[in-house]
Amino acid sequence: MSLRNSEHRWNWPSQVLHWSIAALILGLAALGFLLGELPRSPKYFWVYDLHKSLGLTVLALMVLRLIWRLYAGAPKPVPGTPTWQHAVASVTHWAIYIMAFAMPISGWLYDSASGLRALKFFKLFTVPKLSAPNPDLKNLAFDIHSWGIWILLALVLAHAGAALWHHFIQKDRTLMRMLPASLEKDTTT
Numbered sequence: 001m002s003l004r005n006s007e008h009r010w011n012w013p014s015q016v017l018h019w020s021i022a023a024l025i026l027g028l029a030a031l032g033f034l035l036g037e038l039p040r041s042p043k044y045f046w047v048y049d050l051h052k053s054l055g056l057t058v059l060a061l062m063v064l065r066l067i068w069r070l071y072a073g074a075p076k077p078v079p080g081t082p083t084w085q086h087a088v089a090s091v092t093h094w095a096i097y098i099m100a101f102a103m104p105i106s107g108w109l110y111d112s113a114s115g116l117r118a119l120k121f122f123k124l125f126t127v128p129k130l131s132a133p134n135p136d137l138k139n140l141a142f143d144i145h146s147w148g149i150w151i152l153l154a155l156v157l158a159h160a161g162a163a164l165w166h167h168f169i170q171k172d173r174t175l176m177r178m179l180p181a182s183l184e185k186d187t188t189t
């Protein structure tokens with residue numbers, strides 16, 4: 001059986017990627033804001049390291065997701081969706097893709113350009129630095145990282161709101177087809 005997405009629903013690899021990345025991004029946003037509140041003491045380095053390692057995990061998953069999305073395609077719009085709505089949804093989805101790459105890349109650049117101590121991925125291996133210490137690049141990367149989260153959160157809020165609106169008000173399959181098929185009685189329409 002093909003693991004690609006069908007005309008009618010997202011298959012499980014797309015769903016696993018969607019929900020795991022969504023949970024990681026929301027958790028990382030909370031952890032990121034917590035970082036700002038923590039005293040800058042070696043006692044809390046592990047929280048920074050956790051944020052950075054989970055952030056790099058999102059980057060790896062996003063690369064996988066983009067490749068998978070290009071290979072596996074997307075279901076057709078839910079029947080009855082006006083063209084403008086489909087266009088707005090597509091633009092929002094691709095904007096989310098861009099921001100979900102921009103966040104971890106800017107974080108990694110910020111870490112690199114700050115000239116901080118070596119970055120270990122979950123204590124497993126040392127992650128290469130993307131640049132030599134560079135205060136201008138460090139400031140730019142931090143601006144992208146700290147403004148980017150608000151852009152991403154605004155997009156996700158609109159996106160999740162639209163999904164719930166489809167489910168509860170429009171009463172169509174938009175949300176159900178991003179959830180396991182076993183939750184839905186009729187998956188063919």
Ligand code: HEM
Pocket residue numbers: 018021022023025026069074075089093094096097100156159160161163164174175176177178
């Ligand atoms: C950080 C959180 C989230 C991110 C980054 C995210 C990202 C995305 C992206 C990029 C797509 C397009 C699918 C693709 O082309 O790969 C998508 C689809 C979808 N998302 Fe999310 N999402 C998030 C949270 C949510 C939440 C909270 C909900 C539900 C309340 C949701 C419901 C959906 C649904 C139903 C689709 C399928 C839309 C369709 O079939 O047209 N997402 N999401």
Ligand code: HEM
Pocket residue numbers: 025028029030031032033035036048051052053054055056058100103104105106107108109110111119145146147149
């Ligand atoms: C999807 C991935 C990521 C998200 C959603 C995210 C989110 C955030 C947020 C919301 C903040 C707080 C910003 C502020 O105080 O204005 C933050 C701070 C930070 N992030 Fe990330 N981050 C991600 C990935 C990364 C990565 C991969 C790294 C490094 C390799 C990183 C390094 C940092 C550092 C060092 C700070 C603290 C800045 C400071 O207070 O000095 N982040 N992150």
